[in-house]
Each structure stands twice: as C-alpha cells, then as structure tokens.
Amino acid sequence: MLxxxxxxxxxxxxxxxxLAEAWRTAARLLEVADTSELEVDFDARVRSAEDLEPLMSLLPHADWWADGPGPGSSARGDSPMEHLPVRLSxxxxxxxMxxxxxxxxxxxxxxxxWDFSGWPEAPDIGLGTGGTRGAYVTVCVNARDLDLTEPATDHTVFVHVKQVEAERAPWxxxxxxxRVIGELVMAPL
Known part of the structure; x- marks a missing residue:
C-alpha cells in the first residue's frame, strides 16, 4: 500500500x-507515470438511493458518513440509505476497480x-524523478473541484504534483x- x-x-x-474522454486522458497520463505500484481511491457525495445502491454493491465495506445534518456513519453501524445524502469513501x-x-x-x-510510484524525470524543466508524494491523477465526475462541492454536468481531470514542483503540472x-486549464490548488487527501 502506498x-x-x-x-x-x-x-x-x-x-x-x-466521461470516456476523461478516462482516456487519465490512462494516457498513467502511461507517463511510474505505475509499478498503483492503487485507486474513491470519494463521492451521494444524494439518492438510485446512485447509492450500485456503489454500495461494489464497495460494501466503504466508509461513509452523513453529508448533512445527523450523525449517521459506517463507524456507527448505521444504514447509509437512512442517512442520505452521504459522503462515501x-x-x-x-x-x-x-x-x-x-x-x-x-x-x-x-x-x-490513481496513486502511483512517481512522475518521470523532466530534464527540460530541471526536475528529477518525482516520488510518491504528489504523484496522482484524479478524474472528478460530475464535479469541477476536488472537494466535490461544485456539481457539474461535465468531468475534470487533474494532475497532482508537489507544490515545489508546480512546473511539472504543465509539463x-x-x-x-x-495544457493546464486552471489554477494549482491544494488537494484533499
């Protein structure tokens, strides 16, 4: 585990x-990366039973907590269906997966x-091989931001880098x- x-x-x-284009772009970015160690993390803000059921069948042991008033959570042994909307991770x-x-x-x-071993050397911008810290690709589905607070009808692909290696993102x-299409922002982990 990374x-x-x-x-x-x-x-x-x-x-x-x-969404298929976003997926293909993530795959192309992963081809650039050192994926000798590769794992996937998932996070969602689920508002309906219709969206929750297929996710829970894929992730029956996922962590979740109420994404609104109330204390419901997987840690308490509650049912997520009774506490919608929920945050699922x-x-x-x-x-x-x-x-x-x-x-x-x-x-x-x-x-x-996608979390992986690192980004490659980028000698033309003066950067060596990047390690696991800051080595991620994220596809935000139906959202414009990494916190999933800006719902959208489109999907956004992000590259993650170390702050001190910000020039690696446009590279x-x-x-x-x-090319990059927005600002460099701190990413939640």
Missing amino acids: LAMANSYAQPVLRTPD SWGMGPD AGPLLAAVGASPAAIR LAAQVGL
Missing part, C-alpha cells in the same frame, strides 16, 4: 462532458484518484497534448 500522507497540489488539464483498491466505479457513479459528484499536460 503511504503518501502529505498534501499534494493539483491542476486541471481537461474538462469534458464525455474507499482507499487503496486495485486499479481494476476504477472502470466499474466510473460506470456506477450515476449523477453523483465523485472522484477517482505533464504537454506530454499528453494538453
């Missing part, structure tokens, strides 16, 4: 209404983050034929 406990910084590189999953999770999200704002975007 243990990158420091904050990363993220910058958006693509915003699209086409699961960490350290195999990369094979990403596709099914993307398919199951429905209309809920959600984020799938990474260029490696897959894109």
Whole structure:
C-alpha cells in the first residue's frame, strides 16, 4: 500500500462532458507515470438511493458518513440509505476497480484518484524523478473541484504534483497534448 500522507497540489488539464474522454486522458497520463505500484481511491457525495445502491454493491465495506445534518456513519453501524445524502469513501483498491466505479457513479459528484510510484524525470524543466508524494491523477465526475462541492454536468481531470514542483503540472499536460486549464490548488487527501 502506498503511504503518501502529505498534501499534494493539483491542476486541471481537461474538462469534458464525455466521461470516456476523461478516462482516456487519465490512462494516457498513467502511461507517463511510474505505475509499478498503483492503487485507486474513491470519494463521492451521494444524494439518492438510485446512485447509492450500485456503489454500495461494489464497495460494501466503504466508509461513509452523513453529508448533512445527523450523525449517521459506517463507524456507527448505521444504514447509509437512512442517512442520505452521504459522503462515501474507499482507499487503496486495485486499479481494476476504477472502470466499474466510473460506470456506477450515476449523477453523483465523485472522484477517482490513481496513486502511483512517481512522475518521470523532466530534464527540460530541471526536475528529477518525482516520488510518491504528489504523484496522482484524479478524474472528478460530475464535479469541477476536488472537494466535490461544485456539481457539474461535465468531468475534470487533474494532475497532482508537489507544490515545489508546480512546473511539472504543465509539463505533464504537454506530454499528453494538453495544457493546464486552471489554477494549482491544494488537494484533499
């Protein structure tokens, strides 16, 4: 299991209404990365039973907590259906979970983050190989931000880097034929 406990910084590189395009972009970015260790984390803000059921069938042991008034949570042994809306999270999953999770999200704002071993050397901008801290790609589904507080009808792909290596984000975007499209922001972990 990867243990990158420091904050990363993220910058958006693509915003699209086409979830398949967002998925393909994440895959192209992962081809640039050192994925010798690769895992997936998932986070969603689920408002309806229709969206919660398929996610809970994929993640029956996910952590969740009420995303509104009330103390409901998985830690208390409560039923998430009785505490909608809920925030649902699961960490350290195999990369094979990403596709099914993307398919199951429905209309809920959600984020799938790939954690891996590091970014490659970028000698043309003076950067060596990047380690696990700051080495992520995130697809925010139905959301414009990493906190999932800005619902949207499109999807945003972010690259994560160390703050001191902020110039790596535009370099990474260029490696897959894109450019950064927003500000570098601190990413929740």
